[in-house]
Amino acid sequence: MSIYVALTVASLKMYFRNWQGIFWSLFFPAVIMVIFGFINFGGFNAPDVGVVDQSQTPISTRLTVLLDFFVSDEALDLTVGTEEDLTKLLENGDLDVIFIIPEGFAETDAKSVVSVRADIRKPQEKAVALAVLNASLNRLLEEIEETPPEFILSNRFGISESSVEVDEEEFSDFLVPGIAAMAIMQAGIFGVVFSLVRFRAQGVLRRLFATPIGANHFLVGQVITRLTIALMQAYILLIAGAIILDVSVGGSAAAWLSLSVLALLGGALFISLGLVISGWAKTEDTAAPVSNIIALPMMFMSGIFFPTDVLPNALQNFVQFLPLTYLADGMREAALDGSSLLELGPELLGLGIWTVALFALATRVFKWE
Template identity: 30%
Template sequence: MNGFRQFKQMFLTQLRMTYREKQAWFWGIFFPVILMVIFMSIFSDNSDNDFNVNVALVNEHPNETSEMLYQQISHIPVMEIQTGEPVTREEAEEMVADQEVNAAIVLPESDDDTSLLLIVNKEDEQGIVTQALTGMLNEFVHQANLFAAGAEPIYEIEYEAITSGDTEFSYTDFLLTGMIALSIAQGGIFGMVDLVDMRRKGLIKRLRMTPADMNLFGFSDMVMRLIFSVVQIILLSLIGVFIFGANLFINFAGLIVVFLLGAISFNAIGYFFSSFSKTTEAFMGIANIVNFLMMFLSGVFFPVETMPDWLQPVSNVLPLTYFVEGLRETMIYETSIFNAELWTGIGIMVLWGAVTFMLGSWLYKRQSIVATR
């Protein structure tokens, strides 16, 4: 019972310390909530809408070919004619320059003319909308060529989308799980800043000189941070589901395993940073750099597959990448705990935690030996 009373007192002390630590609350709770609300407010309203392209059509010299093409282009579902009717070349160029439309299409000026002119804004030349519009027009011209040649299409593409739940997934679902993973990782890393302050003030050294069990001290700190992470995952899930309409299809066994091992691993990484940081400023500087890299390279906001090929190998070694994937698999896709790919990601993440914990423990022990000499 003495051990339990000691653990209880240490746990309450850790809880009070965390409650007073403003940086841990900001990075662990408020920053992820603010970031998630901003991104979801920007993307949630448009993520589920149909893709549309606003264009201006130029048909200054109507003829049989241009009229036929005009009718066909007008019936492309994703293409919206801005003015509802053709405009002059000058008006179209002005609309493109002012970004009132995504592009302008100049129709053939005679029956013998066989080309369509696409006018785009130079600033948006490499944009997604421009690339999509170019692809659509290329397909349109290809089909028109087949029709003119009298060729019958032989092959076609069929499309089917499947999901493990009853509702289609959206960017909101993707972002929610990414932000949950990011917030837990930040809570684990930035939450260890109090160890730096305790060591700087000599509190850890004094604690070692008391009958207090240092193992219980570490265990109480870990339990407190796991509870803190549970608050994070519940709060962000409630905001995502009830305010932004996110969908969650949770495999609870898999989620618990990923959550526990992920939270412990990022606590270990924060523990490692605290072992060689002389001041809280130094700790926050290192933690912020690592957090910045992981935030944008670990698939929190956008899929890793969409990143440049030379950057993807960097993403594939970061622990947050696998934590994000693990939470996404168990919270959206209901992936079973017996899934081999899930455990591969968990293994890489745990390896990060184990290595950094051993290095941190060695550095703390080394500093303790040096201090007693």
């Protein structure tokens, strides 16, 4: 027992004496978080448009077809449904704009008004959608009256706009827990790989091998040290995100408990992965590329910077089983929805299986020299 304590205390001391290392391990994820948080990638999305046809006449059906035509011209998707359904989608943030074609549309000479409801936070999407609506109404008027539309459009058709408050996650809400997960991965893999490869190159590990301790004594000390770091890092990044980007993180004690458990389990997972890599990679020259080959695809496919549902279906089926996907999904649920440990069952199970498998592999491939 005292051997575990001595090795753990020694490696913690070494870590906290290395101020540069601490700085960079926090600086890099923090910079990514701030840059991406302020760019707000959410603003660049093409609008999702819905249409409600309350008239159900040939003319209104024709308008829907035209809308569909112009919308797909803009590479957008058009959802058709009832007012109730589409309003719900709008409020969830699944749609950005809906058009409502009123009853008796274009049946009399009176002006027919199409209602437009848009997500209040998305003026750009709304502008695109209004342009599509105008183009569609122009074409419709040409078809039914064969009159130059620019003189008459405003007499026959009107557009009424309204905005809807939407209870959807901001992009920065999405981003912050994911970045914390990514930082845990980086610290786990790169922290372990580089310190072990260095210890091996210096012969420190060979010297330890000359003492009566076993590999597990040394590995446990490493894991505990790195776990402490992973937990601190996760807290610092989540709190920084909460302050700088105004993300409401983990409202309750249960949420923070979930976050801590996830950070520890995820930390153990990626530390084990780092140990496996450093067991295989003989020198720093191979350790760095191998670590990157494993970490980079996960960084971009595990839903850190964008949701995994934008990926092709075949890829989605694969990435849902990646370690970082489990960790990022779990931390996002815990941070934003305040999910308890029970609700995070699937994520915890996924992380647990990966951790056990990788640690078992790590003790097998570990080499002292």
